[in-house]
Amino acid sequence: xxxxxxxxxxxxxxxxxxxxxxxxxxxxxxxxxxxxxxxxxxxxxxxxxxxxxxxxxxxxxxxxxxxxxxxxxxxxxxxxxxxxxxxxxxxxxxxxxxxxxxxxxxxxxxxxxxxxxxxxxxxxxxxxxxxxxxxxxxxxxxxxxxxxxxxxxxxxxxxxxxxxxxxxxxxxxxxxxxxxxxxxxxxxxxxxxxxxxxxxxxxxxxxxxxxxxxxxxxxxxxxxxxxxxxxxxxxxxxxxxxxxxxxxxxxxxxxxxxxxxxxxxxxxxxxxxxxxxxxxxxxxxxxxxxxxxxxxxxxxxxxxxxxxxxxxxxxxxxxxxxxxxxxxxxxxxxxxxxxxxxxxxxxxxxxxxxxxxxxxxxxxxxxxxxxxxxxxxxxxxxxxxxxxxxxxxxxxxxxxxxxxxxxxxxxxxxxxxxxxxxxxxxxxxxxxxxxxxxxxxxxxxxxxxxxxxxxxxxxxxxxxxxxxxxxxxxxxxxxxxxxxxxxxxxxxxxxxxxxxxxxxxxxxxxxxxxxxxxxxxxxxxxxxxxxxxxxxxxxxxxxxxxxxxxxxxxxxxxxxxxxxxxxxxxxxxxxxxxxxxxxxxxxxxxxxxxxxxxxxxxxxxxxxxxxxxxxxxxxxxxxxxxxxxxxxxxxxxxxx
Numbered sequence: 001x002x003x004x005x006x007x008x009x010x011x012x013x014x015x016x017x018x019x020x021x022x023x024x025x026x027x028x029x030x031x032x033x034x035x036x037x038x039x040x041x042x043x044x045x046x047x048x049x050x051x052x053x054x055x056x057x058x059x060x061x062x063x064x065x066x067x068x069x070x071x072x073x074x075x076x077x078x079x080x081x082x083x084x085x086x087x088x089x090x091x092x093x094x095x096x097x098x099x100x101x102x103x104x105x106x107x108x109x110x111x112x113x114x115x116x117x118x119x120x121x122x123x124x125x126x127x128x129x130x131x132x133x134x135x136x137x138x139x140x141x142x143x144x145x146x147x148x149x150x151x152x153x154x155x156x157x158x159x160x161x162x163x164x165x166x167x168x169x170x171x172x173x174x175x176x177x178x179x180x181x182x183x184x185x186x187x188x189x190x191x192x193x194x195x196x197x198x199x200x201x202x203x204x205x206x207x208x209x210x211x212x213x214x215x216x217x218x219x220x221x222x223x224x225x226x227x228x229x230x231x232x233x234x235x236x237x238x239x240x241x242x243x244x245x246x247x248x249x250x251x252x253x254x255x256x257x258x259x260x261x262x263x264x265x266x267x268x269x270x271x272x273x274x275x276x277x278x279x280x281x282x283x284x285x286x287x288x289x290x291x292x293x294x295x296x297x298x299x300x301x302x303x304x305x306x307x308x309x310x311x312x313x314x315x316x317x318x319x320x321x322x323x324x325x326x327x328x329x330x331x332x333x334x335x336x337x338x339x340x341x342x343x344x345x346x347x348x349x350x351x352x353x354x355x356x357x358x359x360x361x362x363x364x365x366x367x368x369x370x371x372x373x374x375x376x377x378x379x380x381x382x383x384x385x386x387x388x389x390x391x392x393x394x395x396x397x398x399x400x401x402x403x404x405x406x407x408x409x410x411x412x413x414x415x416x417x418x419x420x421x422x423x424x425x426x427x428x429x430x431x432x433x434x435x436x437x438x439x440x441x442x443x444x445x446x447x448x449x450x451x452x453x454x455x456x457x458x459x460x461x462x463x464x465x466x467x468x469x470x471x472x473x474x475x476x477x478x479x480x481x482x483x484x485x486x487x488x489x490x491x492x493x494x495x496x497x498x499x500x501x502x503x504x505x506x507x508x509x510x511x512x513x514x515x516x517x518x519x520x521x522x523x524x525x526x527x528x529x530x531x532x533x534x535x536x537x538x539x540x541x542x543x544x545x546x547x548x549x550x551x552x553x554x555x556x557x558x559x560x561x562x563x564x565x566x567x568x569x570x571x572x573x574x575x576x577x578x579x580x581x582x583x584x585x586x587x588x589x590x591x592x593x594x595x596x597x598x599x600x601x602x603x604x605x606x607x608x609x610x611x612x613x614x615x616x617x618x619x620x621x622x623x624x625x626x627x628x629x630x631x632x633x634x635x636x637x638x639x640x
Contacts, residue, residue, distance in 0.1 A: 002091045004084040005036050009057075012037045015050050015064075017072040017079045020100040023107025023277075027051075027068055029081075037082060037093075060090050071095050076117045077126070078108050102131035103278075110277040120284040121636055127281055129603040129630040133157045133258065135278060136622045137223065140256055141268040149242045149253070152203070152228025153547060154260040155214035157622075160201030160223040161254045161266045164247055166235050168195025175199065182253055184240060186233050187544075188213040190324035190382060196220065201255045203262060205231040205240075208547025209565050215598070216321075218620040219296060221305075223257030227548040231262075282310060282625055285632035290640055291609065292616035293627045294370070296596060298322065300361035306621035310628055313370040313464075314362065315528060315618020316596035319445060320378050322358045323351075332383045337416050341440070348444040355448035356455075363456055363463045372466040372528060372596070372618075373449055374507060375442050375481075379430045381420035390414045426533075426542065431471025431507075435481050442469075442481060446488040454496035465502045468528055473510040478523045507596070509533035514580035521587040528618070529577055531597030531605075535564050538573045565598065568605035578612050585613075594618060603630035610634035 004012035013031025018024060030047035032039055033056070039045050054061040064083065067090075071079045080098035084091045100108065109123035118126070137158025140146070162180035165171045168191065171183045175198025183199040185192065187206040196202055196216055201223040204213045208227055217224030233240040238249035245264070247253060254267040294315035295306035303314060323332045328351065335347035363371055390410055397407040422428035435442040449465055456463045467485050472478045482504050489502055506513075506520060509530030513520055517527070536543050541551075543565050554560045560569075568574055577595075584591045594616040599605035601619030606627060609617055611634070619627050 023104035102134040144267045146263040150230040152225040155226040156217035156224035157258040158223035162200040168192035171195030221622040289631035291631040294618040300365040303365040309624040317373045359452035370464040374468045377470045379425045450492040470507040472506045473512040514576040517580040517583035518587040521584040526592040529595040606630040607634040
């Protein structure tokens with residue numbers, strides 16, 4: 001036992017051999033004169049910065065600095081050291097590897113390589129991929145005092161401050177005026193995309209980690225909290241309440257998408273810091289990893305951003321997001337409401353050029369890299385207005401007696417909404433089932449893709465299109481749709497007078513597809529596992545309902561070790577993935593296999609995909625650096 005409370009020549013303190021917040025090579029810490037260790041950590045007294053020890057006890061400080069260097073050299077890492085001075089004699093009580101921020105972890109690791117103390121491989125392993133989220137988004141100032149109103153699911157990382165708005169239109173309006181807004185909705189739909197794009201953050205009272213709001217927000221890099229069921233939202237009154245506290249439109253709130261906390265008022269944020277060391281560690285990771293890293297992107301802007309973050313192509317481009325733009329939605333609705341083939345073809349002819357422009361922009365942004373485009377996947381009713389809202393509008397028009405033409409149009413739309421509505425849309429008329437029922441939709445999309453390719457080939461730009469047909473569970477679903485795509489490609493080649501290569505594959509997202517993957521592979525050039533839907537269909541969970549209603553109880557009671565929509569269930573869903581890879585490659589040894597579900601950006605899932613032999617993972621743009629580092633960790637731990 002040594003005592004730091006024996007007078008003015010005694011003391012106690014805690015110090016780090018390098019700054020644990022920045023990684024700078026400087027002794028960082030604090031101490032108290034005439035005190036025991038408990039006094040430093042209990043906050044009873046205000047300690048002094050370690051630098052002042054140099055003035056008060058210069059010999060002790062010099063000795064301490066030499067010991068810091070010796071300990072760091074021995075352990076080859078930043079050290080957290082506890083010490084006591086008793087009557088002018090220095091005692092080292094404890095040393096351990098110091099906890100540090102992501103920025104510090106990266107700087108310390110790269111500096112130790114430059115100092116010749118560790119290898120590049122060791123440096124890569126010293127940085128936790130999950131920590132990189134801290135560097136990609138604004139975060140709450142650790143010193144900020146906040147008033148937490150409620151807590152939801154941490155759906156998309158980062159912190160955001162803004163005025164509360166309750167409609168996408170209002171978010172867009174204020175956003176264009178330079179106002180910072182948080183879009184608050186019971187849930188979001190593709191209709192809300194324009195407002196989501198202008199919002200600093202998104203908050204919903206329903207939905208889970210893979211809901212529309214969560215997936216879109218992650219793709220945009222926008223902080224998002226979902227499933228915050230404590231919120232009682234009244235969209236008409238433009239307010240929400242939580243435990244008696246009412247927040248009105250225009251009030252300021254802060255959300256933290258990393259923790260799920262909703263806070264009253266404006267909290268101070270810290271901007272992300274991405275410097276040279278960050279790039280260096282990723283370059284070292286790239287030399288090590290075997291898995292390629294692609295991105296999920298639906299716009300040229302998203303594609304360009306992902307490319308800046310190191311994406312090696314697009315693993316998932318969701319074409320349905322392109323259909324939801326305000327200028328296109330009426331045309332899509334015209335296509336859905338068509339009463340015969342001629343009317344539907346007329347609407348598709350209008351959509352063709354705008355889809356072609358979309359694909360042209362994305363291919364150009366990713367020139368020289370592969371782009372996987374998924375043909376239309378969601379049920380058609382998602383493109384039509386909400387039935388309840390239509391009914392309200394019809395009632396208003398009937399009572400007013402005005403605009404009978406508009407009334408007739410709304411009544412027709414309501415009939416079609418009801419005709420298209422399904423008890424379980426996730427397992428309903430969507431994906432390849434839509435393509436088989438209405439092959440002209442997939443033919444239009446294929447033509448738009450290949451006409452964009454032909455235009456870019458004429459400009460001398462390298463393009464590698466991969467057309468993906470979703471929700472296949474039987475080879476006889478894939479066979480005729482592949483034929484539609486191939487015939488369209490060959491027709492465009494002849495019409496344009498150019499040649500280009502392309503591939504046609506499928507999304508493996510049903511258990512049946514995994515167990516007959518060898519039969520499906522006969523008609524596919526590649527597989528991409530859609531692990532979001534595969535998790536749903538394997539567990540029999542509706543993901544939004546599960547995360548919002550009962551999944552947290554499963555986690556609390558340890559029925560499941562973690563959320564299977566956030567980190568892959570390797571024991572169940574993972575076995576299906578492994579079986580699908582093995583069977584697919586038994587039929588086609590060179591079959592290219594990737595994953596484009598949200599698990600593509602999760603480090604623990606990436607380790608499994610690496611061991612299973614996948615060629616690539618695909619994730620949202622802001623998770624690309626995380627995936628690059630995680631893939632290197634996977635290779636170092638399990639070389640292949």
